[in-house]
Amino acid sequence: MIVIIDYDAGNLTSVSRALSHIGVKNLITNDIKSIEDAERIIFPGVGAAGSAMRSLARLELDIAIRDAVKIGKPILGICLGTQIILASSRENQTECLGIIDGTVKAFSESEVFQIKGYSGFKIPHMGWNRISLRTDHPVFAGVKKDDEFYFVHSYYPSPTDLNQVVATTDYGFDFPSVIGMKNIVATQFHPEKSGKPGLTILKNFSDWEPC
Amino acid sequence: MLSKRIIPCLDVREGRTTKGVKFKNNIDIGDPVEMALLYYEAGADEIVFYDITASHEKRDIMIDVVRKVAETIFIPFSVGGGIRTLEDMRDVLLAGAEKVSVNSAAVKDPEIISKGAEAFGSQCIVLGMDVKYVGKSEKIPSGYEIVINGGRTYMGIDALKWAKDGQQLGAGEICLNSIDADGTKDGYELTLTELISSAVDIPVIASGGAGRPEHLYDVLTAGKADAALIASMVHYGTYTIAEIKSFLDERGVKVRASW
Numbered sequence: 156m157i158v159i160i161d162y163d164a165g166n167l168t169s170v171s172r173a174l175s176h177i178g179v180k181n182l183i184t185n186d187i188k189s190i191e192d193a194e195r196i197i198f199p200g201v202g203a204a205g206s207a208m209r210s211l212a213r214l215e216l217d218i219a220i221r222d223a224v225k226i227g228k229p230i231l232g233i234c235l236g237t238q239i240i241l242a243s244s245r246e247n248q249t250e251c252l253g254i255i256d257g258t259v260k261a262f263s264e265s266e267v268f269q270i271k272g273y274s275g276f277k278i279p280h281m282g283w284n285r286i287s288l289r290t291d292h293p294v295f296a297g298v299k300k301d302d303e304f305y306f307v308h309s310y311y312p313s314p315t316d317l318n319q320v321v322a323t324t325d326y327g328f329d330f331p332s333v334i335g336m337k338n339i340v341a342t343q344f345h346p347e348k349s350g351k352p353g354l355t356i357l358k359n360f361s362d363w364e365p366c
Numbered sequence: 367m368l369s370k371r372i373i374p375c376l377d378v379r380e381g382r383t384t385k386g387v388k389f390k391n392n393i394d395i396g397d398p399v400e401m402a403l404l405y406y407e408a409g410a411d412e413i414v415f416y417d418i419t420a421s422h423e424k425r426d427i428m429i430d431v432v433r434k435v436a437e438t439i440f441i442p443f444s445v446g447g448g449i450r451t452l453e454d455m456r457d458v459l460l461a462g463a464e465k466v467s468v469n470s471a472a473v474k475d476p477e478i479i480s481k482g483a484e485a486f487g488s489q490c491i492v493l494g495m496d497v498k499y500v501g502k503s504e505k506i507p508s509g510y511e512i513v514i515n516g517g518r519t520y521m522g523i524d525a526l527k528w529a530k531d532g533q534q535l536g537a538g539e540i541c542l543n544s545i546d547a548d549g550t551k552d553g554y555e556l557t558l559t560e561l562i563s564s565a566v567d568i569p570v571i572a573s574g575g576a577g578r579p580e581h582l583y584d585v586l587t588a589g590k591a592d593a594a595l596i597a598s599m600v601h602y603g604t605y606t607i608a609e610i611k612s613f614l615d616e617r618g619v620k621v622r623a624s625w
Contacts, residue, residue: 168436169436176437
């Protein structure tokens with residue numbers, strides 16, 4: 156059973172529907188016991204980092220997530236969930252979970268955007284884009300070079316250790332679009348809204364046995 | 367690099383698509399869920415549903431359509447038409463739509479944009495704009511005026527100002543429809559699209575006037591649009607999305623070519 160963590164951060168049913176479509180049993184919940192019992196965890200989210208962190212703390216889910224990380228349970232972060240895994244976010248200077256060392260940066264503050272201006276680069280980065288895998292990762296097995304994924308975000312994850320960048324995406328510059336370490340893999344894009352390549356990733360995650 | 371999006375638009379009335387839609391195999395399809403699946407398989411980057419059900423009481427039918435679509439396709443889709451309140455937005459989003467678009471309700475009460483953005487996030491809120499060229503004047507400096515009721519009612523609002531206001535209020539995207547170009551199949555309103563797209567930081571979807579792949583090329587290059595809405599040119603089987611995309615790809619417009 157995959158548990159989708161519900162912390163009042165946007166509509167989580169799309170992740171659930173996508174999993175059900177590919178025949179993967181799943182449950183949307185904020186119940187600590189269910190999270191402890193889950194075989195694997197999806198940590199999604201849409202919205203702002205600050206309110207998300209407050210909800211996590213209020214529901215004591217921050218502890219549950221850290222515990223799951225420690226015992227090596229497979230975890231998939233999506234979009235805001237991915238950002239919150241890092242130490243802090245530039246979005247309202249929010250302190251985050253700190254599971255992966257690094258910060259969440261704003262496109263608007265990036266050097267390229269400062270120099271080139273916004274011409275041709277709208278914010279949010281909204282729509283379909285490719286990813287360049289820096290390393291083979293089982294969750295990305297079968298993903299082709301020209302497959303594209305659906306993004307919608309104004310901030311991006313920036314891990315301190317570049318070995319934790321699984322893939323990058325070009326939006327004026329190469330930003331980390333997939334990060335991970337050990338039992339965690341986290342995408343800035345939405346696999347549940349990325350057509351067949353996205354469903355492939357969800358399926359791979361449901362079978363993933365991190366070493 | 368970000369791909370330019372090609373977005374088929376389906377008009378839905380009381381749970382059925384309104385136009386006698388024919389694909390190349392000449393099968394008549396009136397079921398919006400089946401059509402969404404066909405376009406999903408055919409490479410649409412997103413789908414827009416426009417609910418033209420006249421009666422507000424029959425909105426539940428559309429919600430049911432949205433729920434079924436969300437179980438069937440795994441790309442983003444938005445729903446517009448008759449969205450008047452925060453509650454209307456919530457119903458559509460909870461049923462599984464990625465975005466909701468507001469048009470005349472926002473003109474009458476701009477706060478619905480900020481309330482919606484606050485409740486659901488800017489990325490969910492699309493500002494739909496129907497625009498007509500009226501000539502430059504003191505009241506309408508850009509020459510483009512906001513209209514509602516399918517272009518019958520002039521609102522005395524400059525489209526350029528409204529686009530900037532919409533972004534300020536928290537809209538995450540603009541769907542820009544030229545009433546002048548709509549239905550002509552002579553091409554999008556390039557001047558208007560370029561004007562609006564250059565003035566805002568949020569993405570702009572061009573709408574109205576698409577008849578040939580060249581029109582999409584023009585609006586995605588000269589018009590600076592981030593996405594292009596299409597309807598009859600694919601609904602009647604004149605072109606497939608793949609044909610349109612290869613036309614654009616051959617001319618150097620980045621599109622999602624694999625799906």
